[in-house]
Amino acid sequence: MGWEVVAQLRAEASSRLTARLEKEGSRLTDDEREQVGLAVIAELVRAESEERVSSGQSSWAPSQEEHLRQALYDAIFGLGRLQPLVDDESLENIIITARGAVVTVWLEASDGTLSEGPPVADSEDDLREFLADLGARQNRPFTEARPSLHLRLPGGARLAAASWVTAHTSVVIRRHRLVEVSMEEMVHVRGACSPALADFVSACVRAGKSIVVSGIQGSGKTTWVRALCSQIPSHEMIGTFETEFELHLHEMTGRHRIVHAWEHRPGSGEIGVAGRQAGEFTLEEAIHDSFRFNLDRQIVGEVRGPEVWAMLKAMESGPGSISTTHARSAEHTVEKLVSCAMESGPQVTRELAISKIAAAIDVVVYLQADTVTDPDGTQRKRRWVHEVLVVEPSPDAVMGYSATSVFRPDGTGSAGTAVATGEISDRLCRDLVRHGFDLDAYNAESTHTRPLNRGGGAS
Template sequence: MDPAVARNLKRRVAAALHRQISDEQRATATDPDQAGLRQRGRALIEEEVARWSEDYSLAHGVPPTREQDRALAEAVYDLLFRAGRLQPYLDDPEVENIVANGCDDVWISRADEPLRRVPPIAESDDELVELLQDLARRHGGGERLLSTAHPTLALRLEGGMRLQALMAVTPRPYVAIRRHRVASATLGDMVRLGAVDATLAAFLAACIRARKNVMVTGTQGVGKTSLLRALAAEIPPHERIGTLETEYELWLHELGRLHQVVPMEAREGNGERGPDGRAAGEISIGDLIPHALRMTLNRIIVGEVRSSEVVPMLRVMTNGEGGSMCTLHARTPHMIVDRIAELCLEYGPRMTDALAYRLTANALDFVVHLTMVDETGVGGRRHRFVSHVLEVAGLGEGGRPAMNEVFAPRDGEPRGVPRTPPSCLDDLRRAGFDPRLLDSPHGSWSAPLQLQVDGRGPGRRPDPHANGREGGAR
């Protein structure tokens, strides 16, 4: 299948489809639905492929095979309605990340495998930009732009994958696509994946039922959104929830567990700048929060706090009924307080470190920190797990929030195990938590985490039976 032929046929079909739709809109003043549009596109593609096949036969004396015709038709359909030559990787459920440094420097990573190079996804950088612009036009949350005047693009793809692209400010167009492999997560799923043990799962479930305000932190790709989705699965189904995201990733309004979800998605501006320096038409998460508060919501969940919206989010946690949640990028649990303060200072000149610390201490009940140990480079796998659960216990020394380590690593075990009972233990007991679960210093892990490199020198960890713990494979 010649990509140049597919690209040429795609443009012909797009032109013919545009003519059909324009004629119909003039006649009926209605827009076709997406399913109908794709059905018409299929028919036009079959016609164009049949013409090409006939021309090919006359030119070469041999007709293309049925498989070649089918492959060409699928390639044209992918270019017109899907993601072009990216589509096979998007369809592969094992592919976690796709990165492109230009059209021909393309890499993918599958679960527990390092990045590996794959064939080009376009014939030129211009063609790659055209593909990205097509994806932006088809974006479900309103049109998004990619151009020299608007050189960044962030959007969701079919299936919930997230795309980020840059051009004009980089020497070539750069693309990064990330997949959430656990689309409908529960805490039970997190236990099966090894992210938490049964003790920690029971503790987190009780935190949600007890309406504690929770912030999930960690680095990119560590599983913050999956864990946030799993925590949300513990919310009573009758509660009314609002979700605020830059691109829909939680999908709580489609999973069906919660009966009343008000999903809100931020909107980019059109490139023109107003007197305040903001793009005309832009609606940020921070803009949405005051309106969300008027929607009679029991809880608000922010997919990711990235900037000054942290201030209205913390105020929601302080003034609301409790039980709100969000995620935040932070490399280590010890950086979280300063990371929140940094974002608070972006809110305006009247914000100070002291006010940011007070907001944090009043708003948050728990911080759940995820860690990833990537051993794919030494023949191992990627381990993603909760390493810390920190209770925010008011203001401490120096006016900074005081933190209690409720769960943290112990005795060479990098995963979070019980350390200090929280001060709100009675609240969690009322929500069904058994405090005796915190008595085991090693939680309910059946064996230590098996790592290729574990900080104890060469070789594997010792037999877990040696210290009286229960053995067994993880």
């Protein structure tokens, strides 16, 4: 059954649903509205099936009717033709490009393989209309005046779209497959790091060190933040601050007892006298409000630009904050954050940005990703920790900070996998050992690259 049948019936189903809901008034909950919608869809499909028989056409099979009911439900309450793709557990990314009448869909599976997908719109205008409707549901306009769209989709996937300012309409939907991930899984199932590295970063979390997880796009930064957060004691009260919910710590009630989750809300309409759009709610405002919530930790999700100031305020105000950012190497992570801070205006000098960032960040965990081919020819995407840096302020007039590799690749393990270097200071050792750090295991791993650490490594 083609989508054109769904398109023909969607308007009628929406009209009937609107009329039914108007009779019910505003008393209904979202779940009750959905049940009304399901009833309306069932009635419409049954009526259309009977009409086909009356007009001499062949009747729909029960399976066709079920598919039609599901497609109408997806069109009204869900993501339309995208819904089956977003529901597909084997997919990690859905990439869509549209120019005129040509709409192309590529599907990236969790093993890194690409395949062409089914059409999700009839044209670029059709896709734009769908995206605008999707954005309107979350008060996030998508128009020629607001040509970019960032959304959290039902189920936790993240959508990014751009049009009018790009050569063609582009959409990428990222599905987060690993939500309730543990550090043990990162070591023993994913092979993302050694036990010694997992032990080190776990101790850093427990010791209240502020951590930035960095890497290129698709390297698994959000998954690693979730793994690090699994080491936060369950009694601690957590606040999360994100442009779109991706961490979902507030949904892991069995792991974290109390999580207050804030999400940025863009404004709409004209800019007021204060220079901002009505209804806008920023991460900076969320951080400010959160100081009345008795939080043990404030975790700012992704830092792409101005969010760096929310990250810094969280790191300066309490222990154990965790954030992510994009960077091309471990050492460039600090420089990337300095650039983000300086974008705020000429009043933020490089010296000021470095001094703030070097004083706030304790550890950088840098990730890499690649698609590898196994001996049997199977392709899979591999993600791993490439390097771990300890960052400290420094009197160096040029750099303004020091960055020491406590884990880095040395060629003895899997390609690119970080191993212990032994370059860890006495002060940091003492602090982490109090929080369960196994220094003997770290030293044992470091013997592959240098003599045993005696507590006096580089700082």
